[in-house]
Amino acid sequence: MEGTSWDLALVVFEVWLSVVLGLIVLPAMFGVSLGFTDLYVKALVKTLEWATLRIQRGQKEEDAVPAHLPNGIIEKDDGSMEEEIGELRRSHPKSLAGGDFTLCDAFYFCKKGIESIVEDQVTQRFTSEELASWNLLTRTNNNFHYISVRVTIIWGLGVFIRYCILLPLRVTLAVLGLSWLVIGTTLVGLLPHSNVKTWISDLIHVTCYRICARALSARIRYHNKENHPKKGGICVANHTSPIDIVILANDGCYAMVGQIHGGLMGVIQRSMVRSCPHVWFERSEMKDRHAVAKRLKDHVADKTKQPILIFPEGTCINNTSVMMFKKGSFDIGATIYPVAIKYDPQFGDAFWNSGKYNMVSYLLRMMTSWAIVCNVWYLPPMSLQDGEDAVHFANRVKSAIARQGGLVDLFWDGGLKREKVKESYKEEQQKMYSSMIVGQD
């Protein structure tokens, strides 16, 4: 009895593995698409549209709470401090004999303060974007109550498909992809340095990332491929999650930059660097800006090495905005190739909220979403102009990326996720207000 059940299990496993290898892994490695993902996404879109209509109809009947408005809770005035306070003072009967202060000046700060309590530009960037209509995932179910039997059935079917069919498939693919990467790069590392080695190494990297992309049911659309980053340059992109690397590396080889980790990550990093040069830093080295800059400069100067991939925000943002770009990579003097990545949140939320989820739960969430659908735009290369400093250059690149990806361009630092805001911003406001009281003395 036991013998046969084990045999059966083995047979099932073998069939499973050959199906996976034959239909998914091999085509993926050669960059061929059998069209499964496209069909799947089309079917998903139809289903979600149907569900949205049902939900809207259900809400109209119930006369319940209207669907979440993506425009925000309040409508703000866009006036500057001078305009607003000027308006306040106009009605105040006062002789402006030096010392131009009025009690109603406080109204301006008060209103701005209350507005920021109700809705601010920064804190919302560190949590997942809210959807305009439910996408049949429990995790995004905020204000959508029970609608109808049919929607619930579809939701239940979705849960079954995602957890019992897609999840094992995706996990298998991910394991295969990563093992291939580690084994392949270690083997290639044994070869002597040559053109063949580089070519094989690139092949291994790309095929691994392609398998990983299948593991996420990723449908990526690349735009303006003629602007693809070239060797000796630095590619910068907005950062939403570690998956960004898989998304970008599906279309070319990059040299990664980052800190050496322990555990599984460390194993992967160490084997990757055996086959082609990536820039890994020890934790202690990261603090030394000059050392970091020097290593990047050396890498970029060597025209045989792949372009470096850097995420200047320094942390994951929720893909609705682009936050401050750290100037380090813009100071090196290399050509910058900006890339904009925009995920479609309807199919799965790619944002990694590192405060809330660790890497493993995050990956599990990714692998139980519907799919990862995103657009990648390669923007024309930019370089430092005469008389421009690194900060200005960084902002210029940031605006270009924000404009292309349809993201909000913020000057706030992504580090505000964990740290307090700098006092200097408050001091700026105080200075501006002071000049309104005493004028130019």
Place this chain on the structure above:
Amino acid sequence: MGSRASSLLREEDIEEIKKETGFSHSQITRLYSRFHSLDKGENGALSREDFQRIPELAINPLGDRIINAFFPEGEDQVNFRGFMRTLAHFRPVEDNEKNKDPSAGEPLNSRNNKLLFAFRLYDLDRDDKISRDELLQVLRMMVGVNISDEQLGSIADRTIQEADTNGDMCISFSEFIKVLEKVDVEQKMSIRFLH
């Protein structure tokens, strides 16, 4: 899991808040989502640190005074009712409200209550008058280090002189109202909430 904020707020509570503050049903649920997202400790109440985590508020020169307005005397937690009660001051004044039942008491967003809110920004010790010292402290918050003590002192003196009618060198609430009687308080101390 996504925030289940709306499910933690009961219909009875929403009705009570609606009556007390005048916000609509959908505004209350959306503000509850906001309250919930600010409540990092997830204990149903906000502390001063929760407010200070908002960068735009942290850089507001009067940020601390505004945060203080949410907390009743001596307390350092504010629940959702208190949060809504304070925000209600900033609801715009609607015409149909002006003819409401007078026995229902003055609405939180009346011109008078808006002015009272602003008055309390200056009145640090909550003794219902703004002394020279208190005015100086609030001025110092607004200007930082950019104006000398002497200049600031003379600004404070001039302001009190203009407002003070009973000669006690302090500004009482009625004197405050008198000085600002021509200011469009209804518009300047209101926030346009979308439905």
